[in-house]
Amino acid sequence: MKDVLTTCVYCGCGCGVYLHEENGRVISSAPSKKHPVSRNNLCVKGWHLHDFIHHPDRLTQPLMRKNGKLVPVDWDEAFAFTASELARIRQERSGDAVGFLASAKCTNEENYLFQKFARAVLGTNNIDHCARL
Amino acid sequence: MAGLATTFGSGAMTNSINEIENAQVILVTGSNTTEAHPQVARRIFDAVDRGAKLIVIDPRKTLLAKRAHIHLAIRPGTDIPLLNTMMRIILDENLADDLFVEMRTENFHELRDMLFRLDCQEMAEIIGVPLEKIRAAAQIYGRAQKAVVCYCLGITQHICGTDTVQSIANLAMLSGNVEKEDTGVDPLRGQNNVQGACDMGGLPNVYPSYQRVDVDDFRLKFEKAWGVSLSGNPGLTVLEMTHGGKDGPVRAMFIMGENPLLSDPVQEKVRETLTNLEFLAVTDIFLTDTAELADVVFPAASFAEKTGTFTNSERRVQMVRRVIRPLGQSKTDADIIMELSRRLEYPMHYQSSAEVMEEIAMLAPVYGGMYHDRLEGSWGLQWPCWDREHDGTPFLHKYYFTRGRGRFVPASYQAPAELPDGDYPYLLSTGRVYHQYHTGTMSRKSTLLSREAGEALLQINPLDAGRLSVRNGDFLKMRSRRGEIKLRAELTDQVREGEVYTTFHFSEAPINLLTIAAQDGKSKCPEYKICAVSLEKRTEG
Numbered sequence: 001m002k003d004v005l006t007t008c009v010y011c012g013c014g015c016g017v018y019l020h021e022e023n024g025r026v027i028s029s030a031p032s033k034k035h036p037v038s039r040n041n042l043c044v045k046g047w048h049l050h051d052f053i054h055h056p057d058r059l060t061q062p063l064m065r066k067n068g069k070l071v072p073v074d075w076d077e078a079f080a081f082t083a084s085e086l087a088r089i090r091q092e093r094s095g096d097a098v099g100f101l102a103s104a105k106c107t108n109e110e111n112y113l114f115q116k117f118a119r120a121v122l123g124t125n126n127i128d129h130c131a132r133l
Numbered sequence: 134m135a136g137l138a139t140t141f142g143s144g145a146m147t148n149s150i151n152e153i154e155n156a157q158v159i160l161v162t163g164s165n166t167t168e169a170h171p172q173v174a175r176r177i178f179d180a181v182d183r184g185a186k187l188i189v190i191d192p193r194k195t196l197l198a199k200r201a202h203i204h205l206a207i208r209p210g211t212d213i214p215l216l217n218t219m220m221r222i223i224l225d226e227n228l229a230d231d232l233f234v235e236m237r238t239e240n241f242h243e244l245r246d247m248l249f250r251l252d253c254q255e256m257a258e259i260i261g262v263p264l265e266k267i268r269a270a271a272q273i274y275g276r277a278q279k280a281v282v283c284y285c286l287g288i289t290q291h292i293c294g295t296d297t298v299q300s301i302a303n304l305a306m307l308s309g310n311v312e313k314e315d316t317g318v319d320p321l322r323g324q325n326n327v328q329g330a331c332d333m334g335g336l337p338n339v340y341p342s343y344q345r346v347d348v349d350d351f352r353l354k355f356e357k358a359w360g361v362s363l364s365g366n367p368g369l370t371v372l373e374m375t376h377g378g379k380d381g382p383v384r385a386m387f388i389m390g391e392n393p394l395l396s397d398p399v400q401e402k403v404r405e406t407l408t409n410l411e412f413l414a415v416t417d418i419f420l421t422d423t424a425e426l427a428d429v430v431f432p433a434a435s436f437a438e439k440t441g442t443f444t445n446s447e448r449r450v451q452m453v454r455r456v457i458r459p460l461g462q463s464k465t466d467a468d469i470i471m472e473l474s475r476r477l478e479y480p481m482h483y484q485s486s487a488e489v490m491e492e493i494a495m496l497a498p499v500y501g502g503m504y505h506d507r508l509e510g511s512w513g514l515q516w517p518c519w520d521r522e523h524d525g526t527p528f529l530h531k532y533y534f535t536r537g538r539g540r541f542v543p544a545s546y547q548a549p550a551e552l553p554d555g556d557y558p559y560l561l562s563t564g565r566v567y568h569q570y571h572t573g574t575m576s577r578k579s580t581l582l583s584r585e586a587g588e589a590l591l592q593i594n595p596l597d598a599g600r601l602s603v604r605n606g607d608f609l610k611m612r613s614r615r616g617e618i619k620l621r622a623e624l625t626d627q628v629r630e631g632e633v634y635t636t637f638h639f640s641e642a643p644i645n646l647l648t649i650a651a652q653d654g655k656s657k658c659p660e661y662k663i664c665a666v667s668l669e670k671r672t673e674g
Contacts, residue, residue: 004456007443009436010570012322013150013172014445016512019437019456026437026456036512037150037445043171044568044582050437051579053460057419059432060461070420070430075462082429083476085412089385096364099374099383102335103390103466104324107441107453109489110466111326111333112341113481114389117470119334120359121479125346125368126383129335130396131327 005032009105010045013037017049026050086122095123102129136289136298136656137320138343140306142536145328147317147529148281149447149515154179155315158277160270162190162212162301163287163662166197168567170321170446173283186277188270190215191287192562193592193634194627203270208261209560209632209663210291210549216300217545218256218264219271220307221248228275230309237539238306244541259546280310285321286564290662295655296544306539312530322446324571329444332500332516333493337368342497358496361479370657375403376650385412389466390433394423395572395640398648398659399615416466421574422640431469434459439467441486442508444516448526450503451513549663550651553631557613557665559597560632563648564661569638577638589642590623592634593668598624601670608671613664616646619671633666 001022008015016035020028029049031042038046052058062078063070089097100118102111111129118127138144153159153176166174174197181187181200189201190212198204207215223229224245234241257264274280282305288297298320305311305318322328334341344351347365356363374383375393386407397403407413407426415424416431424430438459444450459465464472467489471481483489487505494500502518502525514525529535553560568586570576577583591609603609605624610617611633620635620642628634637644651660 002456004454005452006436006454006456007325007445007451009325009443009575011170012324012327012446013170014325014443014447014449014451015172016451021456024457034512037172037447037449041172041175044585045570045576048576048579048581051581052418052575053435053437053457055419055578057578058435058460058463059418059420059424059430060463061432062462063420063427063430063432065428070425070427075464078429078431079472079476082412082414083473085385085414085428086387086473087477089411093384096366096368097382097384099369099386101371101374101386101388101391101393102330102333104327104330105390105436106326106330106466107436107439107486108326108329108333108444108450108493109441109486110389110470111330111335112489112493113467113470113474113483115334115341116359116481117474118387119340119355119363120361121474121477123361123364125337125364125366126374127335127368128337128371128374129327129330130324130371130391130393131331131336 008046008049015042015046017042017046019050026053090122096126098122098124098126100127102127104129104131136295137302137318140299140302140540140542141530141534143529145529146319146447147311148315148319149527150176152315152528153177153281153283156180156185156279156281158186158188158274158280160188160274160280160282161197162282162284164283164285164321165195165564166283166321167195169285169323169565173321186273188273192629192632203266203273205262205266205270206629209562211260211546212288212297213293213300213544214256214546215260215267216304217248217251218253218260218267219274220304221251221253222268222271223275223308224248226272226275228272229307233309234307237312237534238541239538240541244303244543247543275308277310279313279315280308281315281317281319283319283321286323287662289656289658290660292550292651292653292660293544293547294653294658296547299542300544303541303543306541311539314528317528325445326443328446328448329442332444332497337370341493342499355496372397372652372657372659375406377406378402379405379409381406385410388415388423390417392421392423392572392574394426395637395643395645398645398661399650400643400645401616402650416469419574421572432461432463433469434463434465439465442490448515449513450500450508450516452505452508550660551649551663551665553665557667558631559666559668561647561664561666562632562634562662563637563644564634566636566638569636571638573638573640589620589635589639589644591620592623592625592628594626594628594630595624596630598622601668603670610669610671611647611666613647613666615649618642618644618646633668
């Protein structure tokens with residue numbers, strides 16, 4: 001059982017939220033009292049921040065399309081196929097034939113690595129995200 | 134954000150969220166703040182309780198508009214004429230901050246010449262608001278010592294979005310309402326880390342910290358740091374990628390935690406593009422509509438299963454902390470990217486997200502002092518934070534603008550790309566509601582949130598509904614030149630006659646089947662706020 005202070009993932013306000021964990025499950029959310037934005041207050045989405053974490057629809061294994069259908073595969077197969085397809089397109093056409101969409105939902109560190117991957121590995125600046133949507 | 138970057142030199146909120154409650158005047162435009170940014174709305178209400186004046190510019194009578202001292206219910210798309218008229222009144226009534234204009238800005242003569250050519254009465258007719266009401270708003274804003282402008286996607290999601298943002302900046306500079314505490318121009322960012330994704334170079338034309346890819350010095354710096362040669366050509370924007378169609382410029386895509394099939398305009402075009410790719414990989418926590426089209430779907434860890442940072446709307450970089458292990462076999466996006474990179478013979482060696490942040494601090498000047506150990510012991514730091522000793526920056530442009538002098542960039546009225554006509558007589562705008570979020574991937578998984586707002590509703594004025602013999606909760610067929618969907622009617626006087634409003638949260642009523650591909654030429658922001666539709670009562674189901 002523990003409470004972990006983290007940052008809300010809904011809007012751009014960036015409230016400080018405590019997630020309450022019990023037996024490996026996140027079971028509730030509560031506002032941080034002294035956080036400069038949340039100041040002991042959350043909107044309805046913040047109070048229900050934990051709801052989707054353990055939802056039964058969460059993806060828990062890699063999927064690959066085989067005979068038109070997405071079927072579970074192991075990580076190695078998914079990585080190997082993705083790497084070989086990206087390498088093939090980079091070789092046959094160019095890195096500029098690949099497009100990357102980064103995410104306003106992922107962390108700064110992940111977005112940094114993602115654009116580094118697009119730029120340094122595929123050699124393209126075709127990277128954008130839904131900043132305007 | 135292109136607009137503010139041109140005028141001020143930096144495209145972000147100039148204030149902190151808490152400063153809003155100290156403002157004397159708050160001008161809110163193109164933002165349904167109570168629903169989309171509840172914490173900002175709370176500061177606005179607190180300020181009003183303390184005596185601040187609230188001006189709301191919105192075609193709809195939103196909750197905030199009902200509480201405003203002045204509600205300017207403009208015709209959709211007439212923001213630029215309104216802002217210009219307000220500026221002309223400020224000039225005519227000697228409310229301009231001459232000293233500020235002289236000392237801190239440039240290109241004022243061009244704005245002044247344009248304003249003196251305006252016929253205010255004619256503008257008021259275009260705007261659809263009495264001139265006296267506009268005058269009252271201009272006087273309140275122009276006389277304030279501390280005034281804040283908050284704006285959001287209601288401004289940017291138009292073909293003239295960038296010009297409108299520049300007009301807001303013009304207004305603020307003309308009356309000297311920038312560069313001070315509790316005073317400024319505040320674009321509210323819609324998503325938790327949209328600011329961070331921009332800061333990190335998740336954009337086709339810039340590296341992290343807005344260093345342009347087509348400037349050799351910046352490119353060489355990143356080539357040296359990363360040990361590879363890099364392309365100096367700006368890349369494609371999201372719509373150039375997702376609207377390419379069968380023979381588009383990209384043949385493969387890698388999508389991390391986004392759902393363009395629901396979030397981008399003209400859904401049929403996006404579907405055509407994505408299904409005709411040679412290869413599509415998606416990482417997400419759920420099987421989104423976009424992921425269902427993929428060749429490979431990687432299960433990603435959620436925010437509760439990883440450590441890193443988000444940057445909020447007020448540029449505050451703060452910690453996200455791991456609470457539990459990644460569920461099932463899921464992995465963090467960072468682990469997925471690093472493994473793919475290794476297999477493509479470019480190994481990335483990072484033991485932790487803190488190590489990634491050290492590299493960011495080295496390469497991105499505005500993040501120069503952001504280290505996890507500093508963020509751990511505080512409520513985060515607001516960029517620019519230049520080095521380890523720097524305490525961060527609660528409000529921007531103190532003493533001078535990022536670009537030196539603030540630049541006036543005058544703009545004129547541009548009619549929306551598609552206005553109602555005989556065949557499609559209603560004007561449709563799209564946006565968000567309080568209980569749901571974006572394409573609903575996360576928020577619709579919550580039973581409570583879905584109980585409160587479980588399906589798309591079309592806000593329609595009771596008079597229009599009467600003409601269509603539609604009652605509250607009846608199904609409507611809504612059609613545009615691009616497609617057709619059905620959804621239930623919500624009768625409300627929040628919208629005027631001839632105007633309807635709905636959200637894009639629900640895949641059963643994918644509103645982006647209807648929206649248009651028109652976009653702002655500079656920011657590439659789609660015109661989600663205006664397109665023409667027809668309505669018809671649907672008798673069966």
